[in-house]
Amino acid sequence: MANVQRKIPAPTPTPETEAFWKATADGTFLVRRCTACGKPHWYPRAICPFCMSDKTEWVESKGTGRIYSYSVMRRAAEPYAIAYVTLDEGTTMLTNLVQCDFDALKIGQAVKLVLMPTEGGPPVPCFTPA
């Protein structure tokens, strides 16, 4: 298993993302989807980055995906793994891989959601091998 979990700083919500962080506090992971072009995107925005429509909505993610790339930060008091995970919904997000053996991680590996507590803020979506 991994070493001591690094303390995760709290995210700072903006008016655009308050609902997202309220949801993680309630145990739900949302992605933003455009109802005009149908595409999900990341990071969540009010305005679709593909068609510039403002007809975007929150949808609950299945919380499953695969590792697109990752790197274990060794030069840190508590090593940690950052990663891009491609969600099964089709969008790729920056995240941490947690509660796992960092030396066994592989690109393409299936992962599932873990909401990790932060220092004084809402939890952030992280992933662990499925």
Next chain:
Amino acid sequence: MTIKGKAYIAGAYEHPTRKAPDKSLAQLHAEVAIGALADAGLTKDDVDGYFCAGDAPGMGPLSMVDYLNLRVRHVDSTDVGGSSYLLHVAHAAEAIAAGKCRVALITLAGRPRSEGMATGTQPRAGNLAQPDVQFEYPYGVTVANAYAMVAMRHMHEFGTTSEQLAWIKVAASHHAQHNPHAMLRDVVTVADVVNSPMVADPLHRLDCCVISDGGGALLVVAPEVAKSLKRPLVKVIGAGEAPKGQLGGAVDLTYSGARYSGAAAFAEAGVKPSDIKYASIYDSFTITVLMQLEDLGFCAKGEGGKFVADGNLISGVGKLPFNTDGGGLCNNHPANRGGITKVIEAVRQLRGEAHPAVQVRNCDVALAHGTGGLLGTRHGSATLIMERE
């Protein structure tokens, strides 16, 4: 409308310091300005355009224009990280072509070493209004691990190895041994690189650039100004710029903005990668160089590992001499922004003023390329092609 032939680089100066605890940031900017003016044979009163980026103290160009007491009619403080200064040369050429200025001064300076910044390995929150910060800062994104994810994906897709990446550092070290100002002058081997401590998988300590104080300055001038001076003529013949990010979540780490900025610069210059005799390639990390060489068209996508191996980037040995000053990997990465030193060494090469041990023979066309910001999240990309007249 083109900038081809509309402007020349008449002055180039790299500050010799690599640690400046006893100098202020503004002072370093001023010292490099003095150096570039002396190099060109111009004076402060000739300067009518000023360019700087986020390393300059104060609001955009305002504090440095005031400190230097310049009377300018054109300013530009576009900040695209370490690639800013290549873009500034292009923007200065545009301004000169449009008659907005005749002598443009570009300065860069910084003292991250004296200030003890954990530059590459410490997460930095930055501006909380920046929309991506809340979705990235909590995860501990640093400079090093953001570039490392690019390397990891490249290895996965194309079979690139740590040993191949190491060759980039080896080549830089071969050049740095001849530079008395270089921070790291010892020649290293592939084994030295892959056996150095891991910073962020798969990047080792020797895959990372140095952290240095210092700076540099350039003077971009109108053709009639350049021709009135006594310096060799270095003409700007092509430029391109292209920011790239996460593409709305359609993340693709296999290519950089250099794909677009390079194509634009080559098209404007009317030359091909095979015409380039010397290349300054931004080397914040070894992977940065590999990606840019592929995206600029020096080799096919995915072939970068083979291209850089076996000393192919070493002057006098390989096909594409790069970063003959030792680059950011061994010489200097002032203010954590290596763009200006990339242009400076290209100018030295085109003038025939590089160290004799690394001077490329008949160096008539050179390229300089910068990647600023984080290759793995969002970065600026700027390409410049120059010709000796």
